[in-house]
Amino acid sequence: MRIGELSKRTGVSPRSLRYYEEQGLLTSARSDAGQRHYSDAEVQRVLLIQQLFAAGMSSRVIASVLPCVDTPSDPAGIQSAFxxxxxxxxxxxxxxxxxxxxxxxxxxxxxxxxxxxVEPPTASVPVPVTASA
Structure with a gap:
């Protein structure tokens, strides 16, 4: 799928998807014309990246833990990712x-x-704040 389709399926802007690639969080294949093409598996990866960002992780930290997803049995990355x-x-x-x-x-x-x-307001009516004299 192209970047627009990945954007539509994940709710992530094409600009953010390009940023993910720049940071090494996401990869794509390129067509002869240079267009990005993503596999269906990238949808779940983008959703995971979004979840990690929402938890307050930086792209640097995310990049350090994603190898556990890509190669979970690679001894070189296991300890640092852990x-x-x-x-x-x-x-x-x-x-x-x-x-x-x-x-x-x-x-x-x-x-x-x-x-x-004196009289509790209802949940749908906002309580006005008044300044004291």
Whole structure:
């Protein structure tokens, strides 16, 4: 498939797909006219790359873990990819813990706020913020 079709099937812009190639995250075959052609397997790879980006990984880190997908039994890449993956997992776990703490703090603030309502608003009506005198 050409870049436009891959873009349509993944929801990723052609510009981003070209960037993925520049970073070594994605490969394509070239036609005689220089057009990029991708296999059907690249759809899943692009979706994985998107998921890793959404988790906060940089293209450099993604490039270091993708060899586990391409050649999972290659001894040369196993150890460095393992270190990168565990480091990223630990970072994500720390981010999750921070988000849970933030959510819990918001729950406390929401509880305090509700205690001061004379008449609770409905969920569909936004509560106006008023400045105190």
């Amino acid at each position: 270190v990168a993956m565990t480091r990223e997992r630990d970072r994500i776990n720390a981010d999750i813990a921070h988000l849970v703490e933030t959510r819990d703090a918001l729950d406390v603030l929401i509880k305090i706020n509700r205690e001061h309502w």
